[in-house]
Amino acid sequence: MIKIVYGNSEEGKAYLESLRERAEQVQGEVIKTVDNILEDIKANGDEAVLKYTQKFDSDKVTKENLVVTRSEIEEAYNKVDKEFLEAIKLSKENVLDFHERQKRNSWITTKEQGVILGQTIRPLEKVGIYVPGGTAAYPSSVIMNAVPAKAAGVPNIFMVTPPSKDGTINPNILVAADIAGVDTIYKMGGAQAVAALAFGTETVQKVDKIVGPGNIFVALAKKSVYGQVDIDMIAGPSEILIVADENANPSFLAADLMSQAEHDKLASAVLVTTSKELAEKVNVEIENQIKELSRPEIIKASLTDYSAIILVDSIDEAVEMANNIAPEHLELVVENPFEVLGEIKNAGSVFLGEYSPEPLGDYIAGPNHVLPTSGTARFFSPLSVDDFIKKSSYIYYPKTALAGVKDQIVKIAETEGLTAHANSIKVRFK
Amino acid sequence: MIKIVYGNSEEGKAYLESLRERAEQVQGEVIKTVDNILEDIKANGDEAVLKYTQKFDSDKVTKENLVVTRSEIEEAYNKVDKEFLEAIKLSKENVLDFHERQKRNSWITTKEQGVILGQTIRPLEKVGIYVPGGTAAYPSSVIMNAVPAKAAGVPNIFMVTPPSKDGTINPNILVAADIAGVDTIYKMGGAQAVAALAFGTETVQKVDKIVGPGNIFVALAKKSVYGQVDIDMIAGPSEILIVADENANPSFLAADLMSQAEHDKLASAVLVTTSKELAEKVNVEIENQIKELSRPEIIKASLTDYSAIILVDSIDEAVEMANNIAPEHLELVVENPFEVLGEIKNAGSVFLGEYSPEPLGDYIAGPNHVLPTSGTARFFSPLSVDDFIKKSSYIYYPKTALAGVKDQIVKIAETEGLTAHANSIKVRFK
Numbered sequence: 022m023i024k025i026v027y028g029n030s031e032e033g034k035a036y037l038e039s040l041r042e043r044a045e046q047v048q049g050e051v052i053k054t055v056d057n058i059l060e061d062i063k064a065n066g067d068e069a070v071l072k073y074t075q076k077f078d079s080d081k082v083t084k085e086n087l088v089v090t091r092s093e094i095e096e097a098y099n100k101v102d103k104e105f106l107e108a109i110k111l112s113k114e115n116v117l118d119f120h121e122r123q124k125r126n127s128w129i130t131t132k133e134q135g136v137i138l139g140q141t142i143r144p145l146e147k148v149g150i151y152v153p154g155g156t157a158a159y160p161s162s163v164i165m166n167a168v169p170a171k172a173a174g175v176p177n178i179f180m181v182t183p184p185s186k187d188g189t190i191n192p193n194i195l196v197a198a199d200i201a202g203v204d205t206i207y208k209m210g211g212a213q214a215v216a217a218l219a220f221g222t223e224t225v226q227k228v229d230k231i232v233g234p235g236n237i238f239v240a241l242a243k244k245s246v247y248g249q250v251d252i253d254m255i256a257g258p259s260e261i262l263i264v265a266d267e268n269a270n271p272s273f274l275a276a277d278l279m280s281q282a283e284h285d286k287l288a289s290a291v292l293v294t295t296s297k298e299l300a301e302k303v304n305v306e307i308e309n310q311i312k313e314l315s316r317p318e319i320i321k322a323s324l325t326d327y328s329a330i331i332l333v334d335s336i337d338e339a340v341e342m343a344n345n346i347a348p349e350h351l352e353l354v355v356e357n358p359f360e361v362l363g364e365i366k367n368a369g370s371v372f373l374g375e376y377s378p379e380p381l382g383d384y385i386a387g388p389n390h391v392l393p394t395s396g397t398a399r400f401f402s403p404l405s406v407d408d409f410i411k412k413s414s415y416i417y418y419p420k421t422a423l424a425g426v427k428d429q430i431v432k433i434a435e436t437e438g439l440t441a442h443a444n445s446i447k448v449r450f451k
Numbered sequence: 452m453i454k455i456v457y458g459n460s461e462e463g464k465a466y467l468e469s470l471r472e473r474a475e476q477v478q479g480e481v482i483k484t485v486d487n488i489l490e491d492i493k494a495n496g497d498e499a500v501l502k503y504t505q506k507f508d509s510d511k512v513t514k515e516n517l518v519v520t521r522s523e524i525e526e527a528y529n530k531v532d533k534e535f536l537e538a539i540k541l542s543k544e545n546v547l548d549f550h551e552r553q554k555r556n557s558w559i560t561t562k563e564q565g566v567i568l569g570q571t572i573r574p575l576e577k578v579g580i581y582v583p584g585g586t587a588a589y590p591s592s593v594i595m596n597a598v599p600a601k602a603a604g605v606p607n608i609f610m611v612t613p614p615s616k617d618g619t620i621n622p623n624i625l626v627a628a629d630i631a632g633v634d635t636i637y638k639m640g641g642a643q644a645v646a647a648l649a650f651g652t653e654t655v656q657k658v659d660k661i662v663g664p665g666n667i668f669v670a671l672a673k674k675s676v677y678g679q680v681d682i683d684m685i686a687g688p689s690e691i692l693i694v695a696d697e698n699a700n701p702s703f704l705a706a707d708l709m710s711q712a713e714h715d716k717l718a719s720a721v722l723v724t725t726s727k728e729l730a731e732k733v734n735v736e737i738e739n740q741i742k743e744l745s746r747p748e749i750i751k752a753s754l755t756d757y758s759a760i761i762l763v764d765s766i767d768e769a770v771e772m773a774n775n776i777a778p779e780h781l782e783l784v785v786e787n788p789f790e791v792l793g794e795i796k797n798a799g800s801v802f803l804g805e806y807s808p809e810p811l812g813d814y815i816a817g818p819n820h821v822l823p824t825s826g827t828a829r830f831f832s833p834l835s836v837d838d839f840i841k842k843s844s845y846i847y848y849p850k851t852a853l854a855g856v857k858d859q860i861v862k863i864a865e866t867e868g869l870t871a872h873a874n875s876i877k878v879r880f881k
Contacts, residue, residue: 040625060725062850071836102862102866104858104862105862105866106857108858108859108860108862108863109863111856111859112859112863119568121558122558122560122570125555130549130552134529134536135661136816137803137819138501138554138816138817140553140818140833140835141478141792141795143796144816145829145830146746146829158808158865158870159867160866160867161863161867162519177854193866202513204795229829229830230830232480244677244678246686247674247677247685248674248684248687249825249831250672251827251830253830254678254708255677255678257678271881272878273875273878274869275878276874276875276879277875277877277878279871279874279875280872280874280875281870282871283473283869283870283871283872284869293594298688310874310878313870313873313874314870314871315714315868315870316870316871320816327627346632347488358847362571362845365571365843366573366576367841368843368845369843369844370843370844370845370846371843371844371845372845372846373567373845373846373847374847374848374849375849376849376850376852376853376879377847377848377853378845378853378875378876378879379872379875380844380860380864380869380872380873380875380876381848381853381856381860381876382846383864383872384859384860384863384864384872385856385859385860385863386566386568386846386848387568387845388568388570388844388845389844397678397681398841398843399575399576399659399841400575400659400660400680400681400841401681401841402840402842402843403570403842403843403844404842405570405842407837407842410832411704411796411797411829411830411831411832412683412835413795413797413799413800413801413828413832413833414549414799414800414812414819414830414833415773415792415800415801415802415818415851416800416801416802416807416811416816416817416818417788417803417804417807417822418791418804418806418811418816419804419806420597420806421804422842423806423807423808423811426541426811426815428534428538429537429541429542429814429815430538430811430814430815432532432534432538433535433536433538433539433542433590433591433814433815434810434814435621436532436590437589437590438586438745439710439713439714439810440713440743440744440746441709441710441712441713441744441745441746441750442710442713442809442810442813443707443810444706444709444710444740444744444815445706445707445709445710445808445809445810446808446810446811447706448702448703448706448740449703449706449805451702451804
């Protein structure tokens with residue numbers, strides 16, 4: 022089912038090249054549409070938000086019911102599957118535990134002559150979380166975006182999500198938001214919701230940062246308001262790369278590749294292995310297992326268009342390939358996975374051994390599932406507490422300490438032609 | 452010289468409002484120009500870089516001399532003022548010392564049933580630093596951008612800077628780069644240099660992140676390539692806010708306000724004080740001191756258009772105003788500045804007491820001078836080691852531990868309609 026190529030063949034190289042280009046979609050006229058929506062919300066606030074919400078999502082939404090009420094949330098608790106509720110609570114606990122460990126202290130240092138320097142770390146005050154509607158409405162995503170903000174100490178967490186045609190929100194989303202600690206939920210989506218959070222309206226408070234996945238309109242709107250508010254990383258299509266030796270279980274590998282492939286036709290599932298025999302068995306397993314799955318068309322498209330099984334001569338070679346691809350998810354299904362971990366330079370999340378499949382990390386283990394996609398693990402990181410804090414530095418010099426460095430400051434300032442900078446030091450020692 | 456307004460007056464409120472809008476410049480047709488340059492570099496590499504460099508900067512630059520040689524750097528050492536050299540070395544030492552303290556360890560945690568979770572922290576591999584040319588060529592800025600990357604452990608630091616008409620680079624910039632630990636310097640600037648770093652050319656290596664200040668072309672180019680590489684924050688016009696009580700020295704305050712104002716006609720210098728008498732004395736001091744300074748026109752424009760002395764009833768009120776403005780630089784010139792520090796929520800860098808003027812932080816103290824401008828201290832932070840690292844999470848579950856949470860994973864996956872995710876767990880327990 023998946024093409025099998027040799028890593029050092031022309032075909033193999035061409036495939037690796039094509040992976041990089043997958044992320045670069047053209048966006049032409051959508052940008053114009055998004056810009057118009059942003060301008061409209063900025064100028065007309067709630068009125069414009071409601072106009073787009075009624076047009077694109079639901080004509081049941083009015084200014085009066087734009088904010089989800091406590092009783093809507095209580096109703097949602099009554100509607101959801103009890104086992105699901107317990108599972109989401111476990112997920113939240115584990116995610117909170119992992120993210121609590123990312124918290125850092127403000128710090129101070131003292132130097133000679135009474136100098137004090139330091140850095141304070143504080144939570145952002147207002148954060149907006151975007152949650153897609155429809156088939157992409159994932160409660161796990163609510164947990165993964167809101168809990169790190171909560172762990173960071175953000176006191177005001179707002180969520181926006183497009184309502185269904187009947188004006189309601191998926192109850193699984195509502196309970197996940199409540200469990201995660203979201204403070205306020207608005208029934209709005211698309212570029213208009215991003216704009217409302219970025220600029221503020223009569224009903225929606227202007228936030229400091231907007232996070233969360235969305236379609237191309239949402240992504241472009243976030244990119245456009247970046248700078249006026251902060252945003253999380255730019256997300257592209259998702260991928261998994263599995264490094265497996267000849268002892269790996271082909272059934273497990275087939276299942277894991279398909280779990281990535283079912284997300285999106287643009288998703289990419291790559292197996293890099295030293296064993297051609299394993300590669301062929303994996304393809305047989307895919308044929309067998311896909312029959313039982315609910316999204317065979319998406320899986321087939323992803324496996325055919327953007328996936329490959331790449332044959333290499335050694336695990337070292339596989340690791341080098343993984344570092345070049347910088348995958349969002351990296352499974353190391355090899356004899357001693359911890360011994361390989363030190364060689365991994367670029368990956369969003371690393372799954373070690375054959376009982377740590379990607380869905381474990383998507384839902385339950387604790388690390389975030391919001392990960393850098395499409396090779397951006399070279400420079401982006403998993404969503405974390407760091408994304409919900411801000412730092413300030415501070416400086417205290419007593420007079421004698423400043424006297425000790427005044428000539429150097431004046432020298433640099435004058436060399437840079439900034440005489441008012443030099444003057445600021447000189448007036449203090451006149 | 453600076454207008455004096457009451458904080459709670461209509462005029463005061465209008466001024467505070469106008470400060471927010473200062474950052475929102477219209478960029479219309481410049482975007483088109485920048486996009487064309489980016490496309491050209493992407494398609495034509497070095498050839499296009501040289502075309503723009505020869506057109507905008509110097510027709511002396513060729514493919515052969517695009518990279519600064521070791522002998523050019525040695526020559527620069529011979530040209531620069533020896534006292535300046537010593538001052539820059541001190542600056543580098545202090546900046547390195549402060550940023551070394553920001554480094555964090557990778558970590559690991561073990562949980563019940565043999566579960567292991569953790570987060571690795573690694574330096575970025577390739578970083579590009581933009582350094583403006585001409586009058587904005589600041590060696591201190593080279594130190595502030597390169598040293599945190601060095602402290603983070605980045606092994607490849609590239610610098611781009613536009614050459615002078617004669618094809619050379621300012622020697623002060625060259626020695627600062629060498630002292631800071633820059634590995635390679637390219638003679639190129641503008642959007643073309645940003646594009647070369649983001650996409651790579653025959654001569655220029657593609658980097659993971661681009662940092663450093665630049666004009667509107669550079670800023671837009673950085674924003675445009677964001678996502679393909681990481682960038683530092685979007686910088687707007689710069690500002691200082693000084694909170695001073697009645698005992699502050701008006702001469703010092705006047706000097707500090709002007710040190711900010713000399714940067715740019717759009718710069719903003721704000722004094723918030725409880726004392727009208729002090730306010731008036733500061734204006735007298737400005738009149739006196741400005742005569743000795745080299746950029747009186749810029750200072751006057753900035754002080755007249757974007758600056759104000761705001762009278763408030765209490766230091767508490769001043770602090771609240773500071774938090775709303777979220778200034779890049781905040782000087783606390785009050786009796787017990789440390790007692791106020793805990794109240795500061797939003798500021799890039801805080802300068803405590805009357806012998807900690809802004810230029811101390813610009814050049815020597817150690818904290819970074821690349822700070823969030825124009826109110827973005829609400830969500831952005833000073834440039835730091837954190838900007839030059841990437842994180843990965845990792846997960847290891849033994850079979851028994853996965854067995855303990857398999858039902859919950861399957862439940863969430865199936866609730867989300869992701870049956871291939873559920874299958875990835877199920878196949879492991881068949």
